[in-house]
Amino acid sequence: MAATERVWCLCELLRFFYSLFLPGLIVCGTLCLCLVIILWRIRVLLQRKKNSASVGKNGKNKMVIAFFHPYCNAGGGGERVLWCALRALQKKYPTAVYVVYTGDVNVSSQQIQEGAFRRFNIRLIHPVKFVFLRKRYLVEDSLYPHFTLLGQSLGSIFLGWEALMQCVPDIYIDSMGYAFTLPLFKYLGSCRVGSYVHYPTISTDMLSVVKNQNVGFNNAAFITKNPFLSKVKLIYYYLFASIYGLVGSCSDVVMVNSSWTLNHILSLWKVGHCTNIVYPPCDVQTFLDIPLHEKKMTPRHLLVSVAQFRPEKNHALQIRAFAKLLNKKETESLPSLKLVLIGGCRNQDDELRVNQLRKLSEDLGVQEDVEFKINIPFDELKNYLSEATIGLHTMWNEHFGIGVVECMAAGTIILAHNSGGPKLDIVVPHGGEVTGFLAESEDGYAETMAHILSMSAEKRLQIRNSARASVSRFSDQEFEVTFLSSVEKLFK
Numbered sequence: 292m293a294a295t296e297r298v299w300c301l302c303e304l305l306r307f308f309y310s311l312f313l314p315g316l317i318v319c320g321t322l323c324l325c326l327v328i329i330l331w332r333i334r335v336l337l338q339r340k341k342n343s344a345s346v347g348k349n350g351k352n353k354m355v356i357a358f359f360h361p362y363c364n365a366g367g368g369g370e371r372v373l374w375c376a377l378r379a380l381q382k383k384y385p386t387a388v389y390v391v392y393t394g395d396v397n398v399s400s401q402q403i404q405e406g407a408f409r410r411f412n413i414r415l416i417h418p419v420k421f422v423f424l425r426k427r428y429l430v431e432d433s434l435y436p437h438f439t440l441l442g443q444s445l446g447s448i449f450l451g452w453e454a455l456m457q458c459v460p461d462i463y464i465d466s467m468g469y470a471f472t473l474p475l476f477k478y479l480g481s482c483r484v485g486s487y488v489h490y491p492t493i494s495t496d497m498l499s500v501v502k503n504q505n506v507g508f509n510n511a512a513f514i515t516k517n518p519f520l521s522k523v524k525l526i527y528y529y530l531f532a533s534i535y536g537l538v539g540s541c542s543d544v545v546m547v548n549s550s551w552t553l554n555h556i557l558s559l560w561k562v563g564h565c566t567n568i569v570y571p572p573c574d575v576q577t578f579l580d581i582p583l584h585e586k587k588m589t590p591r592h593l594l595v596s597v598a599q600f601r602p603e604k605n606h607a608l609q610i611r612a613f614a615k616l617l618n619k620k621e622t623e624s625l626p627s628l629k630l631v632l633i634g635g636c637r638n639q640d641d642e643l644r645v646n647q648l649r650k651l652s653e654d655l656g657v658q659e660d661v662e663f664k665i666n667i668p669f670d671e672l673k674n675y676l677s678e679a680t681i682g683l684h685t686m687w688n689e690h691f692g693i694g695v696v697e698c699m700a701a702g703t704i705i706l707a708h709n710s711g712g713p714k715l716d717i718v719v720p721h722g723g724e725v726t727g728f729l730a731e732s733e734d735g736y737a738e739t740m741a742h743i744l745s746m747s748a749e750k751r752l753q754i755r756n757s758a759r760a761s762v763s764r765f766s767d768q769e770f771e772v773t774f775l776s777s778v779e780k781l782f783k
Contacts, residue, residue: 334479337459354782356380357390357460360467361427361450364395364403366410366635366666367599368571368693369489372548372770373466374413375572376487379771381416384782389419392454394427409668410635412574422457426450430469433640440492440531444471451475462781465542468492473541483781485544487569490690493532494555498525536560546777548691549712567777570716571693572770575762578700581677583755591627592744595679595703597672597694598686600634600641600665605708606648608685612736614655619741628744630657630683631675633664676701680751681743684708685736692717696765699727699758704743704751706730721761725754 360373377389395403400421408414428434429450435442451472463476464485470492476482539545539560546569547553557563594613598604613630636642645663652658664675676682682698684707689695691712698705699717705727707713718727728743730736743751763769 334481337455337480354384354387354462355390355458355460356384356387356462357392357422357454357458357464359392359451359454359463359465359469359472361392361394361424361430361469362467362637363391363393363421364398364406365599365637366406368691369467370407371411371413371574371693372487372489372571374407374411374415375767375770376464376466376774377419378413378415379774380778382771383775385417389417390422390458390460391419392422392424392458394424394430394450396423396425396427410666412577412669420458422454424450424453424457426453431638431640438527441527444469444492444531444535447471448475455480464778464781470535470539470542474538477541477543483543484541485546485778485781486539486542487546487548488552488556489548489571491552491555491559492535493528493559494688495558496555496688498528498532532559544778544780546774550715551688551711552690565780567773569773569777570765570770571691572767573693573696573700573762573765575696575700575766577673578676578697578702579759581673581701583702583752583759591629592625592681593675593679594628594630594681594683594740595675595698596630596632596634596683596685597676597697598634598684600632600636600644600648602644603686604634605685605687606632606634606644607651608733608736609683610648610651610655610657610661612685612733612740613661614657615733615737616740617657617660619737625744627660629660629662631662631664631679633667633672633675635666673701676703679703681706681740683736684713687711689713695727696762700762702755702759704728704754705758706736706739706743717765719761721757724757726758726761727754 358373358377360370363370363373373391380387381389393403400419403421404415404419426449429446430443432439432443434446447469448471451469452475455475459480460482462485463480463482464487465472466487468489470486473484473486477484536559539556540562542562543565545556545560545562545566547556547566548569548571550568553566553568556566596606596609598606600606609630609632617628632648636645645665649658649663652661664671676698679698679701680703682695682703682705684692684695684705687708688711689708692707695705695707695713695717705718707718707727707729709729709731714729718729720726728739730739
């Protein structure tokens with residue numbers, strides 16, 4: 292009897308769900324239709340806004356080209372790409388209107404452009420319109436202690452919406468890696484969209500770190516120690532990678548800055564037909580003007596690092612390796628050594644990171660031999676590189692490494708991390724000659740620095756000459772040619 296009742300209840304439950312199927316289908320269909328109508332209406336309104344805003348004084352439509360770069364006043368390699376790209380486009384398309392979406396609301400347009408000249412020695416041909424965004428905090432990693440990638444990506448959609456509401460361009464180029472803004476501008480803004488990818492938001496290497504339960508700056512120790520949490524995070528990463536690939540595939544033109552980035556973007560976005568390597572512009576000529584025979588102006592050896600104070604740059608590794616170097620017997624007979632860390636601070640998090648690095652120097656007892664130079668002018672950077680013996684780079688899987696190229700062009704002997712762009716594209720033999728060195732661990736860096744310092748001046752000069760000869764392919768001129776060739780499709 293009880294079994295019959297259970298069967299009857301089950302049948303009634305199935306009938307109930309079946310009776311809801313058709314009404315549910317109608318409701319879902321209606322909601323989808325309403326959503327399509329709303330999105331179509333928004334697209335029409337934005338199109339009208341674009342048409343009215345692009346009319347020039349002579350009554351003719353002017354092309355509006357916009358770059359999405361919320362941190363355009365920072366002093367990193369990504370910002371150098373932005374200013375060189377603007378300069379290249381202004382040369383070829385002088386009548387277009389150029390817009391930069393930025394979240395640097397605490398500085399004026401003039402201060403931003405003066406900063407670009409001071410840091411990168413770049414002055415634009417024509418004025419640029421800056422659209423100041425108030426919601427940049429939505430893409431700050433500090434806002435998302437957990438699920439950071441997802442939080443920042445969703446935040447970029449809202450930031451992109453704010454940008455789109457203020458200015459609807461004809462051509463939209465994401466020059467900072469916010470791929471989730473691409474569908475917004477392409478399908479709602481009716482823009483032709485392009486991307487310059489410095490570093491994929493997620494990579495197969497990041498998946499491997501989580502899968503193998505290795506500790507990293509983006510993989511906390513408490514997760515690596517827990518198999519369940521590691522599996523959950525791996526699923527989260529795979530899902531995010533799928534969505535990232537979907538939004539990235541919306542791009543009409545994709546430019547990547549190195550072979551390493553190319554491999555990951557092709558794997559994730561699967562848009563090989565419109566993807567090209569465009570090496571970042573490095574002001575190599577300015578550094579090539581430094582005479583090599585004038586490098587040793589002081590009785591000490593300078594070791595210089597050029598990188599923004601971000602966690603992935605791993606400045607701590609440089610300080611620890613330097614401390615080990617000072618403790619080596621081989622260095623006792625050498626002139627005094629000094630490590631100079633040169634970089635930009637974007638926000639309070641970066642400033643806090645510098646303070647932590649200062650504390651690390653004190654803990655290791657090397658504070659007297661380590662200096663921090665923050666947001667320094669271009670001329671001062673050039674002076675430091677002209678005097679340095681060794682240029683240091685310690686980021687694992689650096690996408691490219693403009694600082695690495697600048698060090699080589701200035702005549703320092705580069706010691707970079709044995710991964711990413713430096714390994715695949717930059718610190719490679721030239722004409723069969725060594726152009727620099729690679730390392731991975733603290734001991735590896737310390738031993739290689741000791742080896743470089745123990746070389747004869749003639750041997751170091753030979754390496755510096757080979758390195759200089761190899762960097763011409765990363766010049767501003769080469770960037771302009773490849774960049775303009777890549778974006779040409781957006782102007783057709």
